[in-house]
Amino acid sequence: MKRTGILFFPAFDWSLGDSHPEREERLLYTQEQLFEEGILDLPQIKQFSPRVATRHEVLRTQALFPNSEAHTSTLDAHLIAAGSAILLGEARVRGDIANGFVLARPPGHHSGATVWGNRGFCTLNNEAILVNHLRAQFGIQKIAIVDTDVHHGDGTQDIFYHDPNVLFISLHQDGRTLYPGTGFVNEKGGPNAWNQTLNIPLPPGTGDEGYHYVLENWVLPQLQAFAPDLIINSAGQDNHFTDPLASMNLTAGGYGRITELLQPDLAVLEGGYSIEGALPYVNLAILLALAGEDYHHVREPQKLDHPVLTLASLKPYLQELKKQHQTFKPNFTIQNKEFFPQGNWIYIPHNVYYDTEGFQETRHDYIRQCSHCAGTIYIESRRSSSPQSILVRIPFQACPECEQAGYDLWDHLLHHSEHTSSGLLQNQLHDKLFVWERKEGLTQL
């Protein structure tokens, strides 16, 4: 019998605003449904209780700018969601469970490598924090993240864009028709991780049949080729035909089938805002599928009454998309700053809009081209016209040159900090973190 873990954390006392989609009510009916079904009485289901993620666990993956204190008043719920993901991930890696469902609020997949605030309802990236925790603490090497939220998982993509050991696949409603407006086939990964990011934008109206077809014919072969140690599913539920924010046509049963096809080690809730029409049923179907139980009797009361894109009309679209995907070749700009350590540094400018509070982050990303490892990363980031903050990341399994390059960059920051207000050095290789702030000076976490 497969043992399935569930960590249900509905954050009943937390919202992003009174009538905000991310509000107390969001998982209320899911609780009613799961508890009424008696799902916790299934012998294979084991319930876990949440915990708070530590500052170290967060900063290992994401830089909180200008500093973590600036976020503390708003971070509690996010820290619990991230800590919950870690807790269940650890249970999976220890073998206490065969798979699990982190059914927690708030979501995280729009939150990227640098964080100035909340965007797309997300502040901390639960999956990314989990993934790097398992790599740092349990030596897990290869992890695949499949994002089945209707929105492009741009934050997750940002965090792992240069990482050859994390395969990130996002299926979503075409970014030309939906927030955040990214996730096109040409976004295929950084110079050291080319083809480790796969975006599959789908046309509005896609239903169960089309979605499953894409999984079976594109996603699963990619997963198989990558042969990851773990598969994480960012299980957003806003592809459901009743979702108020998107225009796809999946059903609760369709989500059960997605879970069955992906066989994730962990599913982590992301978005999904049809809190009465979809969530209770979709969550139930996902959990049943994880537990190896029949989910075909899960049926949402509302009937799907608008036209679903037929497989026949989706197939040519997909063919064209695949062709496009293949035609994109790496095309990067080398731009070395005078103080950069030896090597070729790829420059990628990157702007991020924070919709919750309405401001812009301007980023200059530099990646050390490397044929041995993921390459050290140097990011200059500023919110609107504020002074810049700097992230230096020495990646997991970094080669000696890249590690040295990371320390050289960090050293340079400490000695030439006139235009900088704060910085973070993520040494993922040795799981060490250094924080520098103009006022506080240097601290090691």
Added chain:
Amino acid sequence: MSNQVGIDVGGTYTDAVFIHDGNIQHTAKIPTRSENIVETLLDAFDSLNFVDETSIDQISVSTTLVTNAILQDRMTPVKLLLFSGNGMKVDALPWPVSYRELSGEIDFRGREIEPPDQGEWEKLKSFDLGEPALGEKPAHVAIVGKFSHRNSLHEEQLASYLRQSNPSLQIALGHEWGQANFYRRSLTTYLNLGVSDLYHQFAQQLQTAVRTRKINAPISILKADGGVLPLAKLRPIDSIYSGPAASVLAALAQNETSTSSIIVDIGGTTTDLGLVLSGAPLLSSKGAQIGPFATLVRSLAVRSIPVGGDSVLRATEQGFSLESYRHGPAYCLGGNVPTPTDAMRYLGLISYGNEQLAEEGLASILPQERRSPKFLHELATAVMETMVDRIVEAINSLKREWQEEPAYKVWEVLHPHENQTFHTLVSGGGARGITAALEKRLRTPVQLGCYSEISNALGAAMARPTFDCTLHLDTYLKHYRVAETGEQGKWKGSLRPYLEVEEFLDTLAQQQAVRYGIKIQDLEKDPFDFFPIVQGYKTVGQIVRGAVHQRPGVIGRVSI
């Protein structure tokens, strides 16, 4: 001045205690004559030597009657009809009884999704729900719908349909158990109906005995949650597992008011464990499991482990093993097999039993060449340690249940249970012998409890009523539900009530207490949860959840 009588009607023995102003006056232990409960009770009353029967204020009874009837499958047969709706397949969970599924569906807000099919109901007539034959008991039918705790419509409709053609049917409806969990609600409704005849018979016998001795005191029954309720108000199924609850209460009555304690009751074959946190016994976060039945019965968090003073010790290649069964009394008390009691006797921890026999019994576990005082002493010590290991393991599992209770709010996660200093209270036959070993391992003071031979009766006598009133209010759909009684009513208040809902809950609680015939004091209030209901970015109403409780506890202390 108060006079309490506690009675514990067990399968083998009936224990009784008479307490006057916190002082134990008399105790009695007599064999239970299950064929004549009235006589048994009369004997028990007589051995308590009342001076004045009319001065007795309260009789509290704990009984294993319902527990045993369920475990021994002596229930009245019940037909179980389910409105199972869509969702998880019904047979994904193990059903210890047969059922029949009917169409009709309600959702989590209590809205009707699909009406029942009257055509299916027609066919129920051939499902053996007909008129009872002469002298036969009327058929018992339990009707339970998924989400019936949010809307009892289908259950009520089917009940009245069945009653029309057969007024003598005994029908129980699931929504009266107003908590979530369709599976447990179904089995709880089934069990409660299945044991009701038996329980009513017992209630009559109890009243007959009390009246015969001219006692006017009200009779209460002890429940699994450690509270008492008047005989006529109790739902029979709530009386299961009152034994372990009683031993926790008995310990509580002999303890300081506000300490946190681990309660250990060591019997011949089993050891019962409970947890008291700052004076309040810990309730289990799940309903009680009885035999193959998962229920919604609220119970104290207790553990029962198969190890006791008479557990069999068996020689193995590694030395010995402590078995989970009993073969009569300990060797030193004339039995045939060595037991932990023999180890205690050998080590001089207890004074009863024959010392020579204890040594002989223990020696039988050792190989011939190692039967020296040194090895015997080592063996006896190891036996005690093994026993303590098992007990401590169960204590830790109880503490984990407490510490790892699921949390659904940010506030709860940020304010976890603080670690507390626990005292340990040990009672029961083997108590004296294990105190030292337990104290050493737990590194906390271990205290010996008294009156362990009548602790269930004592616990019953000292128990106070428990009370819970849990409100679920949907101001948009304008209805409210009360979990404990299954009451479903119309909400006439505002869409976004605040103080109004506090008063409403207070009123409901007062009414409910009057209906139960109990006095409630120092009610504990859970903070209300308010869920704004939003439609199209507009708040249209609220779901409000709140509850008040009177936690299990004792009416006073007894002097020891």
